Amino acid sequence: MKLTKLAWTMAVACSLTGGLPSAAHADSLKIGVIAALTGGGAPWGMAAAQGPKILASEINAKGGLDVNGKKYKVEVIAYDDQYKAADAVAAYNRLVRQDGVKYVFIMASAGALALKQNVENDKVVALTSSYSAKAVDAKSKYMFRMFSVAADYLPSLMEWIRDHYKERRTVTINPNDETGWDHAKLSEKLFKQSGFQLLGQELYERTQKDFQPMLTKLIGLKPELIDLGSTPPATAGLIVRQARELGYKGLFSKTGGAGPNEIIAAAGKEAAEGMISILYADRASEGYKRIASEYKKAVGQEPNEILVSFYDGASVLLNAIQKSGDAQDTSKVAAAFSKALPMPSVQGETLRLGGKATSGADQQIMSVMYIGVIRNGVPIVVGKAKS
Template identity: 40%
Template sequence: MTTRTARGSAFHPPAPLTRRAILAGTAAAAVAGHAGSALAQETLKIGVLGTITGPGATWGLGIDGGARIAADEVNARGGLKVGGKAYKVEIVSYDDQYRAAAAVTAINRLIGPDGVRFVLGPIGSASLLAIKPITEREKVLLFTASWSAEVLKDSRYIFRVGPTTQEFAPATVAWLKQNRPQVKRVATLSANDETGWNSQRIQKAAYAAGGLEIVAAEHFERQQNDFRALLTKLLAARPDSIELDTTPPPTAGLVVRQAREQGFKGGFTKFGGFDVAELVRTAGADNAEGVIGILLGDPASAEWAKLQQAYARHHSNAMGDFVVPFYDSARLLFHAIEASGTVTDSDKVVAALEKSAPFRGAVGELTWGGKAAYGVDHQIYGPVFLTEIVKGKGNVIGKVALV
């Protein structure tokens, strides 16, 4: 497992840390003394585990960026105030490459040598489900964006930072039916893994419940970049629209471009993991025109502009919407740590988190939910923004509140 600080663009991975830096980071304790402040100041390490490189890099860099922005803010006001001490927050990032084995290696490193008790990420369901037995046993808190229905079941220390297909699919399908009445026949395309299987199942049910016909449903491999044969099968079913589901944004752009090259004139929706800049980059602005998806923030808002400016201090790629929920989640975590009065007792921090809602987030009020579906109210509920690509830019065309 390569240790990375996730500096640099999503598609030009940063150089590995030097041997000196790796040894220094490994040797550092999770809580190390510092002198010279009014309160005794120490360092609290917060882990980031995400897909920093590859097609899903915009998501992993979003986790890292959101965490670093929140850490910058809390450090600027003197650090976390806990038990008569001020803790400077340090972010420690690892790349799981969207692979379960790499995630296991990374979480063992975070819990072991790094001494981390709180982790933001991962994204992939395979990664999350692989590390879940470890983190639950060790009482390590995870703030994940993984969409599998199994994520929150039988868990005490996992919180999901944003809505999944389970929460928003009925609303997005209803919007599509009302606002795009020409769409009657839909084909779906999803990744061939736990995330894709679960999300496609929910999408298909939502489309069917909304009165739209699913005429084809296919899966692809995460590293795939040639979709012509697969698209030949999809297009033979004569869909009016193709649902791109949880396909990583750069990959989704390739699908859009190759479908257009094969003569597809219909629409595209991507109700999951939307990123305008990356989709346009690989599809081309003309091909991406009219693609509709959902974002977890409004690119035209003052809050987005503020986060974008702060994000640019850490990464050079265009900011994606994953920054928003992970920024808010880091702030929630910091609030709970201070309220619980501990940086080591996970159960007290969990209890403080559960009492923290409603919480004012970057895009509005955040609340906890999910018990009916998952058995525990560890699912953050907040608004999502329906967004259409127009002339290469994301244009918000609606807002859906999830309660």
């Protein structure tokens, strides 16, 4: 039976409550997730929702989160914004006004920018995976960026590509929205600084499926490298497949937003061979294997590796809540991020607080980004991008 949008949203929300039976002695600590649970960004969105849920289940299994001697059941409520700002605002209002949520994860740039002032006005602690430079700035007190972003790691990644490949003639493809605009502008600057010849840039609508006219134009420029920037994974795979069908033989890179499994599934193993990609996870690490296994049990498929970032983000948030000593006072919790970090990630890397150099405020969890290359249908970690 087909679920209505409301029924689907409620079903998702109910499925993410963390697994602790009701108990009179345990109050609820509610965490909201606003993410693209359907559409092209769904691999990211489902991982965004499941990362905090997995952590919540682990904590609840041990009796809940201890904050100054008081136990809290961690409850995760996720709503679908379909990568649309209006839907993100609606989801936020429901979480904060109806569900009583004080802590929110916001996946997309469009949602983060639309809600930026709401977060500050309402004193809601929010963590975002937004790639937009505008999502966090010197005035931000309650909005935190969840991981190192393109401005942090791209210089190192592009230097690595330059040092390991001879290809220089480059074109870029990005979605036509805030995320894509920011990434296109930054990559244009850094590709040129790193010695690449930028032949052209294209923006597309997120609903687009037929890329052949655009690709015909770009391939006519005779590029040696096509960078797919911040394109969602499934869409990136579709572009790769269509470019190969048109005869393109060169390299592909994915410099923003990882998703090699979805790219390979959409493009095919042979078409995706050799793609260079930024990765959130080292899939060989024991920490990743553990939470990926939990994701697969819950969802029935392999996760997008952004799962790691949302799991780590939730870990930092809950650590900050504990350090604050008061789960109800979000001002104390926001201030306690500096006490919660540094701390280890689920993969054993060090997470630290930073971001002032790029955003004007230390409101960012600085994380390790890996450099990967797809070989024989598998993303292989070949290095780390400095940030």
